[in-house]
Structures are given as structure tokens and as C-alpha cells.
Amino acid sequence: MDPPAGSPGSLNALVPEIYDELRRIASRAMRHQPAGHTLQPTALVHEAYLRLAGARRLDASDRPKLLSLAARVMRQVLVDHARARRSAKRGGDEIRVTLGPEIADPGGPAYELVSLDEALTRLEAIDGRQVRIVELRYVAGLSVEEVAGVLELSPTTIKQESAMARAWLYAELSGESR
């Protein structure tokens, strides 16, 4: 994936590091937390961000860029994972059982995220800003106000743009077989 436009090179160099950090946090989360905890993707991104920002003594002005970057990488990490799950499943005869949200069938259909990623790539060609907003708001889990802060736009604009992006993506994906 290309780095987001406008990111300074020094931060782009962090991409692999963020990637590793996200995966490390994910696996550590399971080992060190009492059973029953759920780790939210939001927390993943924030934790990765805090570690990197802390380790590098990043300037506060880098925060928005780093958050954007972390959101992008998070998207990539998830898509990679979904792709791997999908190919792993091609061979086996999968017996699907649904066990509800608590005893959840982990992950749901793997192509969900892959197709979402593909739709986002199509949206990128039309409206890159909406893709940034989706990444920050839905992948990194930032609030409307926080996204507004990162992108230097008004919260109203963020709400309107994300509503449209969400609707567009939904319409794009509603054709997929579920």
C-alpha cells in the first residue's frame, strides 16, 4: 500500500514497526489479560501509537500524522490476516456453526474485510479524503472530534463525509453474497 499523501518520509519509515507492534500487542493481549477481556481494535491502534510515540519522543505535531499512519497500517494488518484466513480455509471442509456473540464464531466470513478493503481502494480513486476518514474513524476507532482534529476539518464535515462514505461502501458491498 502506498503511504498516504502528505506524510513525511520519516514517519513512513515507521510503517513496518507499527505493523509488528500491532501484531505483538494482539498476541500479548491474550496471554497477559485475564480471560473474558476483549481487546478492541481501537485499543490496539492507540496502544501501538503510544508505544511508538513514547519510544521515539515524537513531537506533538506529529501526532495526527502518526495516528493516520497507524490507522492505515491497522487496515493493512487486518486485510492481510483476512486474506490468510481465506486461503487457509479453501482446502478444508468447513462446518459452520454459529454460536452467538459471546461464544462467537471468530471473525465471520473472511472475505468481509477483503472486499471492504477492495471497496475502499475503489473509493480512494474518487474521494481520498473519505477513505482517510473511514480509516481513522472506523479502523482506528477515533471519535468524530478526534478525526476532525487530525484532518483539520470541522466535526460536521467529518460526520457528513463519513455518513456518505459508509453509505457508499454499504451500497458497494451489498451485492456481495453473504
Added chain:
Amino acid sequence: MIDAQDWGRLKELFISASEMDAAERRELLDGVAADDPGIAARLGTLLDAHDRSGGFLEDRVAREAEAMIEEAASSAWIGRRLGAYAIVRLLGRGGMGMVFLGERVDGSFVKHVAVKVVGAPVASESLLRRFAVERQTLAQLEHPNIARLLDGGATPDGFPYLVMEYVPGEPIDRHCELHGLDVDARLRLFLDVCGAVEHAHRNLVVHRDLKPSNILVTPDGTVKLLDFGIAKLLEIEPGGAADRTRTQAAAVAPGYATPEQVRREPITTSCDVYTLGLLLHRLLTGEHPYTFPDTSLAAAARVICDEAPERPSDALARRARSDGDPSAARRARRLRGDLDNIVLTALRKEPSRRYSSVDALAADVRRHLDGLPVQARGDSVAYRAAKFVRRHRVPVAAAAVVLLSLVVGIVATARQAERARHEARLANEQRDRAEAMSTFLQGMLGAADASAYSAGRGRGVATTVAEVLDRAAERAGTDFKGRPEAEAAIRTTLGKTYRTLGILDASETQLRRAVELERRLVGEHDPEFADTSAWLAATLAAKGKADEAEPILRDAVAILRASLPERAGRLAMAVNELGLVRWSRGDAAGAETLFLEVIDLTRRYVPGGHPVAAAALGNLGLVRDAHGDLDGAIRFYREALAALKALPESKPVEIAISTANIATALRLRGQYDESERLARESLDLFTAALGADNATFVAPSWTNLAELHRLEGRFADAEREVDGALATLHAKLPPEHPMTAWAEGVRGMILTDTGRAAAGEPSLRRALELARHIFAPRDRRTALAAIQLGHCLTVERKFGDAEPLLVDGARDLEAALGPDHPRTRLARTWIAELKAQENAAHGRSTYR
């Protein structure tokens, strides 16, 4: 691919359309289609998707993230052997650990099992004990609807595990939806669940965590209860005896926690009666009976302990309205009555008021299925009122802490911590200013006789609070000598509190003094001065002195607007007040603009929302009401109610106002039963909050009830009610108050309807005179007073005087409310009656 220009146009249209209702959207789409059908089609698709896309992105992302985390955790277990079973793959994670699909490997026969392993490598002592208990518990339970325990033990490295019957199936709620089961079929499934729970209760086991995801239905339609994860032996435990158990740090999802779990009271079988009530509600409506305003535990605790659950039939009726789904409407009618009462009885907050056992609940459901009368009854009004008073004493903060200890699954993010710090800073600033004041008030409150606070027995809370305020007001001058800032602050607080209590003269006195102090301190152009003077204006407006209030509010709004974004909340409140003043003077359009500005201001400047936004929503309903759009009005009132209930603090007076407004709109539509129910609900709320002798809200509520009873022909009730209201109004409000005008009108109509038109005439003349004095000349309220007097005069056979009143009134009502509004129709009916009577009189006189 769409080009940039079209995309820009599409975006513009989408943004404006997403704010519109269905009819307006239709209109917009038609307009666009006329000149660019391509864009119109795209817009249509986008808007459809917009309505359905809520939450879908979050869900997809979260599912994948969870899968990633699961995988990291479970990979070490795949392929391991535990006793006679091998672990094949992860099925999911539960409250206590991970659940794997296992296979029997001893070759005797192929059999799938579910293997439950405590997930953490260092399991805590208490977790291990719970696990042991579960093993013992499950082993006792043999029932066709309970998943069987097959084996249990510990791995060589010390992980305890259970091997259970593998249940391929779907959660019961999803099963019902997917297969489109009708109400009877759902009830029968529910009875199967009850049977299993009852069996467990007989074995002294309380499930305590009954929720759809723990109740599966297999492809052949068999119900299976899973995961007696936190079930605990009721009476006899391995180590000793205890007849009741207390909750420990158990993993209960907040939506399924019971009030007694939140309050940390003893857990009995009644806990399962409650959760079965939740389940039944979900099976019947597809929804949860509570709306949680946000994800905070404090909010969840408050909702679980204090909020009334939504009636199942109301949930469906609401959906029928919003989706226009006729099957939901049908189902709502099916649930109304018996099934509503069954669910609400199971969901009562106090265990002692629920069904005495699961058997009793099941028996009632069976009676309903057999068409027999059920035992469940709705709560009485008196009970609900008493409950409301008690509610103020529930230590919500304490409950929240308990819930925090109950619920596992919280990851404090950096974001939450940041927000908490921000709030703490704000609180600090406010504390400094408020400290002097609260110390003072606390001193005053502490001085009051403690027994005076045992409100609820006839004596309103307000009485005692008012006494305390009077004492505080007396002492404010001396206690704050030489500290004008503190004195201004305390007088403002006193003025505001008096106003809420409807003691308007005292409120005006205190606020005038506060304004005077501020003027000397900071001058007339300071936001602080504007802030205080807006409070004064609000009191003046409440006294019916709109003329005096309006210029003060205009100045205050101008000053506060200039200091944005500071004091945005206060500005919004002043704008709202100004809107109310415009509205009371008949300028609905001007008022509407102002109310919309309130909502915009709070959206823009007050993150997390502000109660005044909810008030403005309700006031937009008033505007719709004034335009004669009753449906629109009710919609706004309901939105306001929802917004109010979502606020973290409880707003009984505001909730009562919106409820009362809905009641009035329903009365105008002729839905008297529902109107009466809501009118009484709001009256109870007002009385509990403000005392029985309150003039601003309680007395007008009695007037409304009197009008309703007049319309229903219950004249004796109506007369008693309106006389009571008038006594309070005359005693406490200035004579030219709109509420007095309205009450006089109702009284006059009651007398007219009961053959005492001559006695009613002075009341109606007085009402019309007041209305003419208060409102704009052709205001709908003036017009209503005119036709009421006209009708009275018709009855008195003073046809000449009656006619102009009726005709002009009808014209003004039609102009204000439209030709089809109930009031316009009423005016036409009365004109027809006048004509008929006139003709009859003439006929008789020529006859003679």
C-alpha cells in the same frame, strides 16, 4: 466511474437529503430525476444504504480484529489431546476462557464435543474455584434442554477443562428471526427454556447469565441451554452451607445484569425470572427493553435500576411507525395487554414483586397460549409515583462502582483516560467557584429538620426545599457582606431554584438583585451580566411578562453570541428562552428559527450534548403544534423524550413537560385513553418533583386533565380538577397569566356543557380578555377563547353576540392551524350549531 463534478453534486445532495424526512427526500429525488436521472439513481441507492448502514463498518473491522486476536491465543491449543478428546479448532471465547471444537480420538466412535478451557496461563484462585463449582453444578443437571457435561479434568500443565455436549445451532433470538416464527411458536420455545431453568432451580442452581447467546436452538428445533458459567449452588456448597449467594466478580454483560446484581443484593432464583423476562422481551420484539445512552457503566447501572423497561407492544408500535412495517403493527396489537404485563411483571426491579418462580412465569405464558386470563397486572399509577420519589435516593454512583466490579471486558484506552483528565480539569475550575456557594447551601440544608425530607407522604419535596431557600435568601445579604461576587452567585442560584419550584415572585426578587450586583461589578456588556440577566428574563417570561423579558433576552443573546465559543451552553439556553417568548407571542416561525439555532449551537460547541438541545426538540414540537401539525409535534416530543432520557442526569420535570405535551396532542386527536395515561404520568412526575401546590406545572396539568374529563363527559371530576387548579393559579401567579386564561376557559366550558352557560359566560369572557391581552390579536389561543365564548353564547341563545366570535375565531384558527385541525373543525361544528339553533328559534317564532 463517477467524475469529480458529479461526485461533488452527489455529495451536496446526499448531505442535504440525509437530514430530510421520507416525504421531503421523495420530493428532492423527483426534482433531481427530472434533470439528471443518473445522479438521482445514485442518490436513491446511497440514501437507502445510508438508512441501513449503521454500525456495519465497525462490525466488520471488529470481527476481523477479534479473529486475529483469537488466533494468536488459540494456536497453541490446536491438536492437543485432553483425555479422550483432541482439540480441532477454536469455536469462540466465553466468559471464563476459550471454547474449542473437540473430537473423540479413542476410535470407538466419531463424536464432536465442545471443550472449554480456562484461557489464562495463570488462572486466579477464584477463577479455579468457580471452574470447580461449575463442574460439580453441571454434573447434577440432566435435562434434554441443558447441554450435558461429558468429562472434566486438568491438563498436565494445570489447565482445568470441561468437555461438553457440542451443540450445533443458533442463538434462540436469531433462530426465531431466521425462521420467521410466529408469536405462539416463540412462546413455546420460551416455555422450553423455562422448563430447563426450572429444572436447574429444583437442583438449587441459578443460571444468572441467561441470554440469547447462551441459549441455542439446534436444527431439529431443540432448545439447549449452555454455560452455567456463573451458576452457583444455591444452598449446599461443597465447603459449607449458605442459603443465599452473593454475586462475586462475575462476568455479566451489562445489558443482562439484574437490578439486584447491580445493587449487590442477594441473588435468588428471582434473578433468572428477570433475565427470562429480558429474553421473552427480545423474542417478542427483537429488541432489548432498555436503551443505554452510552457505554458507560454508570449509565447502564442507572438504566437497569431506575428506568422503566419499554413495553414490548410499544417497541413494536414504534418500529411500525418508523419502518411503516404493517406486520410489526399487527404484532404490537397481539402483545398489548397480557404479554406486555407478563414481560413487565418478570422485569420488575424488586425481586419480591416479580413472579414468585419460573414455574409461575411459565404458567402465565401457558395460560395466555390457552386463551385464559393471566395473573400479571400492570403497575398502578400510585406505585409508579412512589417509585419515582424513591428513585432520587438511589445511590447511583455506588451502583456504578459495583457494576464495574461485575463486568469484565473493559479495556481502558488512552482516549478514555484523556477524556477523564479533561473532565477533571473542568470540574476543578467549577469547583472553585461553586465551593463558597455549596458550603453555604449545605449549611442551610443541614439546618433543616431531617424529617422534613421524608417526602412522598402528601407533602411535596418542594415545600421543604422552599423553606430552606427562604432562610438562605434572608441570610445571603449578611453572610456575603463585602463579597458581591459570591452574593451575586448565590442569589442567581436561589433565583433559579425558586423558578424551578414555581415560586416566581421570590425568583424575580433574587435575580433582580443578582443582576444589579453584576451590573455594578462588570457592567452591562459583560457575558457574566448577560448570563445572569437571561435567567431573570426566563423568570419574567414564566410570569407571563413576555414584553419585559424579550428585550433583556435579545441583549443577552447578542453579548453571549459575541463571546462564543465560551458559554455556548448558556447562549443556547438564552436563545431557547427567546424562542419560547416569541412562541408565546404567536410568532411560531421566528421561534422555530431560534430553536433550530439552539440545536445547532449545542451540536457545534457543546461536545457530549446539552439538556437544552432536548428542550429545543420539544419546543420544535410546540411549533409544529402551533402550525396544526399534530403528528409532527408528537414526533418531536418523542424525540425530546428520548434525548432527555439519554442524558446522564435525570430530568424529571423536562420529561414530564414532553409527556404532557404528547398527552395534549393525543387529546386533540381524540385518543383519550392514551392521553389520560400520559397526562397522569406527567402530573405524577411534576407533583413528585415540585410539590402538589406548584402553579407553573402542576396546576396546568390538572387543567389539562379537567379538559380531558370534560370531553369524556366526566363533568364532576373535571369541575373539581379545574377549581383546584384555579385556586393554585390565583394564589401564586399574577392574574394575567396564560395558564390562568386557559383554566378559566376550561371552567367556563364545563359550566356551559352542564346547563350552566350563564355561570360559565363570565369565566369565558375573562379567558378571552386575558388571551387578547397576552397573545397577538389573531393568535390561535385567542381564537380558541373566542369560539368557546361564542359557543357559550349560542347555548344562551345570544345568537347575535355569538356569531362574530365564532366566525372570526374559525377564520383565525384555520389560518393558524389549517382547515383540518381538530380545533378548526370544532369551530365549524359550532358555527353549524349556531345556524341550526338560530333557524330553529326563527322557525319557532314564526310558528307562534
